[in-house]
Amino acid sequence: MIPSENRLAEEYGVALATMRMALKQLVDEGLLDRRRGTGTFVKQPAFRADLFRFFHVHDVEDPDVPVIPESRILSHQEVALPADVKQAFGEESVSHCIKLERVRLWSGDPLLFEEIYLRLPDFNGLMSLNPKAMGPLLYPVFLEEFGILISSATDELSFGTATKASAKHLELATGAPVAAIQRIARNPAGRVIEFRRVHGRPERFRYRVTLGDQPA
Amino acid sequence: MIPSENRLAEEYGVALATMRMALKQLVDEGLLDRRRGTGTFVKQPAFRADLFRFFHVHDVEDPDVPVIPESRILSHQEVALPADVKQAFGEESVSHCIKLERVRLWSGDPLLFEEIYLRLPDFNGLMSLNPKAMGPLLYPVFLEEFGILISSATDELSFGTATKASAKHLELATGAPVAAIQRIARNPAGRVIEFRRVHGRPERFRYRVTLGDQPA
DNA sequence: GTCAACCAGTTCTCTAGAGAACTAGACTTA
DNA sequence: TAAGTCTAGTTCTCTAGAGAACTGGTTGAC
Known part of the structure; x- marks a missing residue:
């Protein structure tokens, strides 16, 4: 007060x-x-709301319950910027970034495979963090550990085919059809903070979003 | 002024x-x-903005240009409410509604097949309208002809298989994989005005949405 | 004809304050 | 103990007005 x-x-x-x-x-x-x-x-940071704010993948069985699947971070490393990530980050980007690989599981079965690229030097020090201690949602970690607030994100959904990496972790054949999401996440100033490529198993995949003015 | x-x-x-x-x-x-x-x-109803506001399907070739495909209304008729539509409209819904069928094409090829259910009696008189004169976007027609403003919509994306009807109009085999969208559109009071089932050809399909506070 | 100065009209920011509406806690009473 | 009453403190709504900031058009000088 x-x-x-x-x-x-x-x-x-x-x-x-x-x-x-x-x-x-x-x-x-x-x-x-x-x-x-x-x-x-x-106002307390409304984390219950924020948790679901950018996570709109729902279970196909019961679409009214937002799903937060179990999260398993596979690797984190410093890598050179791939071309599409460099373009998303813009001209002033440096040559390297941090890449996380993560699998999300729902009732034991793999649902999503994510490749997450984080801008440097904003995330300096992340390499020394224990990825296992991060919990199922990254944005609260960004805020607490690095003071970085994600305030908007653009998702682009399409159909794709499994890469070698995504096929392996989703337990599919390489080239099998998958749901593909590309996410570009920004801070309040519009600066691109994160670039994310997601592949999802099609049969369990559902994405829900509400556009326009939310009715009270 | x-x-x-x-x-x-x-x-x-x-x-x-x-x-x-x-x-x-x-x-x-x-x-x-x-x-x-x-x-x-x-404020003038910002129609340029409104046009794209609820239409987030992008071309796979050039994802920066929002697509408004050519629209072709196939049929309009008064039908009994299907179960899922009845549920979406809520308890006080009447027993019948108006159903439109529409195909959207992009450079001549079918892209989307839509089954659109409109609440009665709100849309009384639509049956006497010439559907060919409606133009590619329905929401401006709702506003001008019926005084109905769509202010929010919830889209739910998933993977499905072509029904007999959608297969025919998308030129696919029945049971072929398709992108499926279910849309529930509301007026400012939160009343469900429209229920829409959409099937899309997967190879041309791309859906983009921005969540959170849009940066200026 | 062009440009600068002016002016009426408009919104924006801020001051100063009165009374209503509401809340949480303290107090009283049965 | 339990229920009702009171009260200090809070936000909410509304009034009244002054001066700054800005806009679009008009006027006047050159």
């Missing part, structure tokens, strides 16, 4: 209405929460 | 600051546009 609008206005030497406008702005940005008769509170 | 805040406040018998708050609210809702030194304007 932060001080009342009265105290804050006094403290900062501005009029009450001005302070109220400033507070309203922060409420609109989702940083504060005000309750009449109670006070103004710093 | 609408009258100045001064005139409006006078006319409605409220204080200037109150009128300003009301106007700001309408600006936040995207209905008005204010320019300092100039005036306040009713």
Whole structure:
């Protein structure tokens, strides 16, 4: 809880209405929460919401329950930028980045295989982190360990065929049909932070997204 | 252009600051546009933006250009509600609805086959409309002919197999793999207005969506 | 004809304050 | 103990107005 609008206005030497406008702005940005008769509170990072915010793959059996599959990081290494990643990161990108490989499983069966490219030097120090300790979702780790906030992501879905690597980890034949997602994730300034290639087993794959203004 | 805040406040018998708050609210809702030194304007329905707003299928060759394929309405008829449509529309739904069948083509080749279910009685009178005169996008027609605004839609993507109908119009064999989208579209109040089942030829199919706060 | 200066009209930012609506906790009473 | 009452403190809504910042058009000088 932060001080009342009265105290804050006094403290900062501005009029009450001005302070109220400033507070309203922060409420609109989702940083504060005000309750009449109670006070103004710093909004807890709504992690329950944030967890699902960028993770829209649903189970084919029960599409109303968002799925967060078990996560298994296979490798993390510093690599030269592949061409498509370099293009996504833009001109000012350096020559190397960090690559993670990860498999996601659902009730024991592999569902997704991910190749994740993270921008350097933003993620300096990630190589010394224990990938097994990261948990099923990366974006909270980005925020807590590196102060990097992912605020938007563009997903592009298409049909593809399994590469040697994705086939191996999804237990498919090389060249078998897969669901392909390419994700470009950005911080609030629009800077590309992450590039991700995902292959998914088609029979279990479902992707849900809501466009436009969410009804209350 | 609408009258100045001064005139409006006078006319409605409220204080200037109150009128300003009301106007700001309408600006936040995207209905008005204010320019300092100039005036306040009713926002033109941004149709260029709206056109693409709910149409996120991209060409596989050049993914940066949003695709609006040629549209060909095959049939429109009044039918009994199928079970899944009834569930989407909710309990208070009536027993019948309007069903459109449509094919979308890209450079002559069929790309998407759509079965579109529209709620009655909202769309009373659509049956007497000439479907050929509708143009490639339905939502502007909904707005102009029926005063119905689509403000959000939930898409669910998965892999499926061609039905007899979709196979025929996509020039595939029945049972061939297809991209499947199920769309539920709502008006600003959250009422389900449209239910849509889409099948797409997999090799040309690409779906792009941006989640989170769009960077400026 | 061109350009600068001016001006009326507009929105934007900020001040100052009154009263209503609401909440959480303290207090009283049965 | 339990339920109702009160109260201080909070946010919310609205009034009233001054001055700054900006825009589009008009006027005037050259």
